[in-house]
Amino acid sequence: MAVQRAGTGISECYGRVRVGRPALRHSLTRRRAAERRQIRNAGRRGDSSHGGTPWLALAATLPGLAALIALLFNWVSVSQTKTQLQIAQQEQFTTRFNVAVTHLGSSSVDVRFGGIYALERIMQDSPRDQPRIIEVLSAYVRTHASVPAGGYPMLKGHEEPPPVDADVTAVTEVLAERPPSQDRRTEINWKDADLRGLELTRRHMKKESGGNSSASRHLPFSFADLSGADLQKADLYGVDLQGASLTKANLAGATLSDVNLSEAFLTAANLTKTATDEEVNLRKATLEDAILVDAQMIGTNLTGAYLTSANLTGAFLKGVNLRHADLGVDLKRDKPGANLTDAVLWRADLTQANLTGANLTFADLLFTDLTDADLMSANLTGADLSLADLSDSDLTQADLSGADLDAADLSDSDLTQADLSGANLSGADLSGANLTRADLRGANLDGADLTGARTDEAIGLEPPS
Template sequence: MIALGLVLAVALGWVLGPGAAWVLAHFDGVNGIVGKDLAAALDAVRGRALAVATGVIALAAVFYTARNADTARQGHITDRYTKAIEQLGSDKLDIRLGGIYALERIARDSARDHPTVMEVLAAFIREHCRDCDSPDQQDGEERTACDGQAGPPLGVHSSPRVPGTDVQAALTVIGRRDHRQDRDRIDLFDADLRRAFLTGADLRRANLSGTNLSDANLSKADLRDAVLVHADLRHANLQGHNLGPGADLRDALLVGADLRGAKLSGADLRGAFLIGADLRDAHLFAADLRGAQLRGAQIYVGDLHGAKVTEEDVRGANLLDAPSTDAQEASPSPEETWPGE
């Protein structure tokens, strides 16, 4: 840029001096004039050169101003980010909360920093979700790690433990992020999120493999393309949630889960434990239920049409007739309407 500026300055000096006559003759095609006419023509050439130079200088000034403003803005964001990270490490809950919401603001203000902020918040959740302190624990009290604490046995209701206030805040921020700015999956692998409140959360493409979401409230959550292999969703509220094509729920624990009206079309539920789950009005078209455990699950027979499932798979399930809009209309038995026949 400096070299280009020097070249332009030399060219301008030349045009303002002896080069004006050359420009007049070769660019304007004016020859044979003398006296006042020649002087006026040369002044016009020099005036045009000055106008062009002024425009170039103005554009350069705008460019440098914008670049300096962007540099200053990025420096300000870096300072905010550094302070927010320091706040996350505080032993005081209110300061940690301030850091979480400061990071959310940074993610909104800077699309370039959005993926990094989400990675930091996900790491914070994974690191702190296993702290055994209750949300009401006072600051300064010793935390007890419970990484090795096992969940309840299959079919047994999970403990009343809930995520800490800071962990829940980080989950809320992730759940309302602009997913279009994501670079990678939100990584909540093997996190302990029992009884988490995630109503309406946007968890598209999230990695929830092995995550404990038992008793969590996931009603109307968006889990399209999420990976939930071996996830624990026992007794979770998944009413009306959207999994859609691409969701991977292989071997997931969905014992007693509320899946009424859930959008499960195209989801992979092979080997999933759906014992006692409520699947009434669930969208199961093209869902793969082969090998799933459906003992005691409540399912409308009509919802199984188009699903990849065999009669053996649903043996022991509570197959129901959908409520009729006409009270006088006789409802066929499940055997008469089995989709595989």
């Protein structure tokens, strides 16, 4: 049985209290309001159990963020300092460069020496300035050692050249010791320079005595411009002149030992009485119109060299390599073949060489290899070709009158219309040779092998018995 208390909305039912709906709603409302106040207060106090976690996490990251900002600031500061140092350093190099160049113009040789070695030090300290320094020092040589317009007279006999000025020698040594990898394609220019008697040799350089095995064994002068330079009686040992321009240069009496002249341009150069050895490399060098009178070129590599109209009169070419070399005429430019009169070519290799129209009068070609060589219209009058190998060679219309071909190998060679009058062919191998319309009047054919040879219309050849 329910009993309701007056004015309370609360009824009792069998001893239990039952809350009425209005009182319940009011109680829930007050509870929710209290919870909201509690949440707001907890947020203000940073209570982690009521939503304070994000703020605490953010606060925890602040020291790391500050450290990162400090690191970035330090990095920017260091970068700026480094840049400022580099700028200051370049300004210092510029100042040093200007002072050194000014010293080069001094009337005092001692001051000029200081300028030269100051530039050397700048090259070591600032590789980016090396190209400019090469140009400056090259100009110094051209200015202080220039060949006059008419050139210098040829040195006679044992006449010695004047000594090279000490400051010019210093420049050549500084450039010889530079690291070529920093040249940036800048080339040494000693055009029309007076370098008579210059000693540019590897044995004088620091890199030879310093024991640096990684250093190049050749002094770096590849692609240098030495056109018109006077190098009479110069001593060039261990120099790299690959691709260098020596057009009209005077190298008379010079010593070239272990010099690399591959693909160099020696057009109209004077190499009279020049001495070279087997380590000199003239592979594919251009020696058109070059003067090599009485040159000593023992064992020199001239593979593929261009020697059209070169003068090799009296040259000593023992053991030289002239494989694929071009010593023939140039009909398009009206250039004659090379002149090898009285030249000595003992045991030289002229395999597949072009000797069309070349002058080999009285040349000594003992044991020379002329296999598959082109000797069309060549002049071999009185030449000594004893024991020479001329197999498969083209001797069409060649002049071999009076030549000595004792025991020479002429097998399968083409001697069509060749002049062999008075030649010594004793013991020669002429098997398979083409002697059509060849002139053999007065030739000595004792013991010659003519097996399979074509002798149609040959003149002076006695018919077989």
